[in-house]
Amino acid sequence: xxxxxxxxxxxxxxxxxxxxxxxxxxxxxxxxxxxxxxxxxxxxxxxxxxxxxxxxxxxxxxxxxxxxxxxxxxxxxxxxxxxxxxxxxxxxxxxxxxxxxxxxxxxxxxxxxxxxxxxxxxxxxxxxxxxxxxxxxxxxxxxxxxxxxxxxxxxxxxxxxxxxxxxxxxxxxxxxxxxxxxxxxxxxxxxxxxxxxxxxxxxxxxxxxxxxxxxxxxxxxxxxxxxxxxxxxxxxxxxxxxxxxxxxxxxxxxxxxxxxxxxxxxxxxxxxxxxxxxxxxxxxxxxxxxxxxxxxxxxxxxxxxxxxxxxxxxxxxxxxxxxxxxxxxxxxxxxxxxxxxxxxxxxxxxxxxxxxxxxxxxxxxxxxxxxxxxxxxxxxxxxxxxxxxxxxxxxxxxxxxxxxxxx
Amino acid sequence: xxxxxxxxxxxxxxxxxxxxxxxxxxxxxxxxxxxxxxxxxxxxxxxxxxxxxxxxxxxxxxxxxxxxxxxxxxxxxxxxxxxxxxxxxxxxxxxxxxxxxxxxxxxxxxxxxxxxxxxxxxxxxxxxxxxxxxxxxxxxxxxxxxxxxxxxxxxxxxxxxxxxxxxxxxxxxxxxxxxxxxxxxxxxxxxxxxxxxxxxxxxxxxxxxxxxxxxxxxxxxxxxxxxxxxxxxxxxxxxxxxxxxxxxxxxxxxxxxxxxxxxxxxxxxxxxxxxxxxxxxxxxxxxxxxxxxxx
Numbered sequence: 296x297x298x299x300x301x302x303x304x305x306x307x308x309x310x311x312x313x314x315x316x317x318x319x320x321x322x323x324x325x326x327x328x329x330x331x332x333x334x335x336x337x338x339x340x341x342x343x344x345x346x347x348x349x350x351x352x353x354x355x356x357x358x359x360x361x362x363x364x365x366x367x368x369x370x371x372x373x374x375x376x377x378x379x380x381x382x383x384x385x386x387x388x389x390x391x392x393x394x395x396x397x398x399x400x401x402x403x404x405x406x407x408x409x410x411x412x413x414x415x416x417x418x419x420x421x422x423x424x425x426x427x428x429x430x431x432x433x434x435x436x437x438x439x440x441x442x443x444x445x446x447x448x449x450x451x452x453x454x455x456x457x458x459x460x461x462x463x464x465x466x467x468x469x470x471x472x473x474x475x476x477x478x479x480x481x482x483x484x485x486x487x488x489x490x491x492x493x494x495x496x497x498x499x500x501x502x503x504x505x506x507x508x509x510x511x512x513x514x515x516x517x518x519x520x521x522x523x524x525x526x527x528x529x530x531x532x533x534x535x536x537x538x539x540x541x542x543x544x545x546x547x548x549x550x551x552x553x554x555x556x557x558x559x560x561x562x563x564x565x566x567x568x569x570x571x572x573x574x575x576x577x578x579x580x581x582x583x584x585x586x587x588x589x590x591x592x593x594x595x596x597x598x599x600x601x602x603x604x605x606x607x608x609x610x611x612x613x614x615x616x617x618x619x620x621x622x623x624x625x626x627x628x629x630x631x632x633x634x635x636x637x638x639x640x641x642x643x644x645x646x647x648x649x650x651x652x653x654x655x656x657x658x659x660x661x662x663x664x665x666x667x668x669x670x671x672x673x674x675x676x677x678x679x680x681x682x683x684x685x686x687x688x689x690x691x692x693x694x695x696x697x698x699x700x701x702x
Numbered sequence: 703x704x705x706x707x708x709x710x711x712x713x714x715x716x717x718x719x720x721x722x723x724x725x726x727x728x729x730x731x732x733x734x735x736x737x738x739x740x741x742x743x744x745x746x747x748x749x750x751x752x753x754x755x756x757x758x759x760x761x762x763x764x765x766x767x768x769x770x771x772x773x774x775x776x777x778x779x780x781x782x783x784x785x786x787x788x789x790x791x792x793x794x795x796x797x798x799x800x801x802x803x804x805x806x807x808x809x810x811x812x813x814x815x816x817x818x819x820x821x822x823x824x825x826x827x828x829x830x831x832x833x834x835x836x837x838x839x840x841x842x843x844x845x846x847x848x849x850x851x852x853x854x855x856x857x858x859x860x861x862x863x864x865x866x867x868x869x870x871x872x873x874x875x876x877x878x879x880x881x882x883x884x885x886x887x888x889x890x891x892x893x894x895x896x897x898x899x900x901x902x903x904x905x906x907x908x909x910x911x912x913x914x915x916x917x918x919x920x921x922x923x924x925x926x927x928x929x930x931x932x933x934x935x936x937x938x939x940x941x942x943x944x945x946x947x948x949x950x951x952x953x954x955x956x957x958x959x960x961x962x963x964x965x966x967x968x969x970x971x972x973x974x975x976x977x978x979x980x981x982x983x984x985x986x987x988x989x990x991x992x993x994x995x996x997x
Binding site for chain 2: 338509511540558563
């Protein structure tokens with residue numbers, strides 16, 4: 296191929312132009328956000344790519360207000376392995392100049408990444424993990440926990456179930472940090488309300504697919520309520536099999552997302568009660584947000600984790616606007632301090648605050664899954680049963696055991 | 703209530719029945735593995751992924767072509783079996799002369815790719831597959847409720863296992879197959895197309911995995927990860943039964959299902975490891991497995 300002089304000149308000119316743009320872009324500091332979650336395993340639908348998309352959505356919407364900086368979002372897969380997660384977190388913070396790590400579901404991985412963030416005084420906003428230790432024993436001045444935790448789930452779903460007469464429980468529990476903590480927190484609400492726990496079957500995670508044996512034990516215990524302290528596919532299988540074996544107990548799925556309801560189908564899931572802090576059809580704001588992101592993730596509508604990624608990013612950018620990019624890049628606690636100092640406000644969670652220990656305070660909603668006849672269309676799954684106001688939904692500040700909170 | 707030595711035997715009986723149901727899946731899956739290993743000497747790590755593929759194909763047939771459970775029971779194994787034939791012809795057949803390890807690595811890689819693609823296409827939450835109309839409902843047995851579908855799984859799996867065993871051990875086709883693995887050159891000299899025989903055997907082993915997948919679809923949700931959960935246990939079944947022993951894997955499959963069932967009842971935390979503890983004991987005392995022939 297012959298290269299014409301004109302084409303050559305044109306290319307050179309174009310190249311020169313690109314270089315200048317980059318140079319100009321580089322003159323502004325870049326705030327780098329790393330979204331870290333399960334991109335390929337069992338929690339891919341509850342977080343996954345949709346978390347990344349919702350984070351980007353917040354960045355795009357806030358772009359015009361960024362005060363002297365630009366934002367870059369990168370995405371990584373921790374494969375639900377604490378060592379992989381912690382390794383990637385180190386690399387991101389140390390080598391790749393990441394200023395904030397977002398999402399990180401799977402409690403065991405979350406605690407590992409939180410440890411790295413604490414050690415390096417870097418910002419970590421956890422959305423996807425349930426462990427309440429992130430604002431308790433494992434808390435740090437550079438960590439925020441958003442959307443949900445085991446305490447809030449136990450209080451909303453557990454508390455409401457006991458109140459409705461479910462005073463004797465049997466647990467089927469995923470035998471690792473998350474399941475154990477959820478069972479412990481739920482147990483304390485059940486016993487506080489004068490209910491009884493008659494037994495529990497802690498099963499090996501993640502290798503269990505058949506729950507019939509545990510369901511039969513639950514049935515045999517004579518308890519009125521079956522508490523499922525597991526998540527994702529395990530919850531889906533437990534509920535399906537409970538129906539198959541004609542279990543005549545009330546099921547309390549302690550952690551369940553709208554994506555799980557979608558997987559079960561309304562036929563099986565109808566009547567279940569579960570807790571989320573976000574539902575796409577809750578109000579004007581949530582619907583507007585969902586309509587904006589839906590085209591980018593059409594098969595996986597946002598749940599409280601996805602919404603949390605959006606809202607937390609938005610709030611963090613507001614905080615950076617307040618302190619300036621230099622202070623933000625200097626330390627994670629600068630960002631988090633600023634986040635705590637201004638109230639939150641967004642389409643997904645409305646108005647709220649971030650408490651001293653890093654807990655983002657919003658109301659929690661107890662939903663009941665609709666009957667197939669009540670559902671008007673795609674993803675129309677929930678009706679609201681109860682709302683716990685922000686001030687009561689979360690573990691009291693002095694009970695968490697966070698080291699920098701003075702009782 | 704039933705009682706044995708003064709204990710209430712109801713729960714124990716219920717758990718053993720549940721164990722048998724899981725055992726039925728183990729038997730069916732390990733059967734395919736044993737056929738492939740016994741006759742081809744390939745450690746087929748892709749077996750779990752192909753089992754998953756069986757379930758996924760059944761789901762696709764139902765949701766995109768409105769073909770229900772019964773046609774799927776035939777079609778899904780055929781489709782996945784054909785996929786297996788392609789795999790064998792294009793890749794696995796190149797490795798017969800090499801060490802077992804190469805086949806293991808290749809099939810493991812295939813499993814990861816197949817699972818990754820499925821996850822990309824269908825997500826990880828799982829897709830529901832309803833129990834067919836004719837097998838809905840449950841029978842009250844006094845000590846437990848037995849879903850009709852699960853009863854069907856046990857019976858169907860048992861029939862499938864016996865048929866496979868019969869074909870391989872008692873028919874002339876089976877005799878030819880076994881002869882071909884002993885001495886391929888000699889059998890070829892008798893005018894038997896050995897490579898084709900081997901290909902079809904692999905296809906049949908894969909079809910058995912897919913059949914198990916279709917049967918599992920209504921019980922567990924159809925999920926790209928469903929194969930990797932079960933494959934390790936199934937390998938343990940094959941090892942305990944004796945690598946390549948057909949009868950061994952059938953009996954061990956049902957037996958381990960029972961053992962796991964009891965463990966879930968007595969000490970649930972241990973149910974994930976009990977199979978492997980047994981595997982270690984068997985390997986230490988009878989390295990060729992319970993039913994294998996020492997070489």
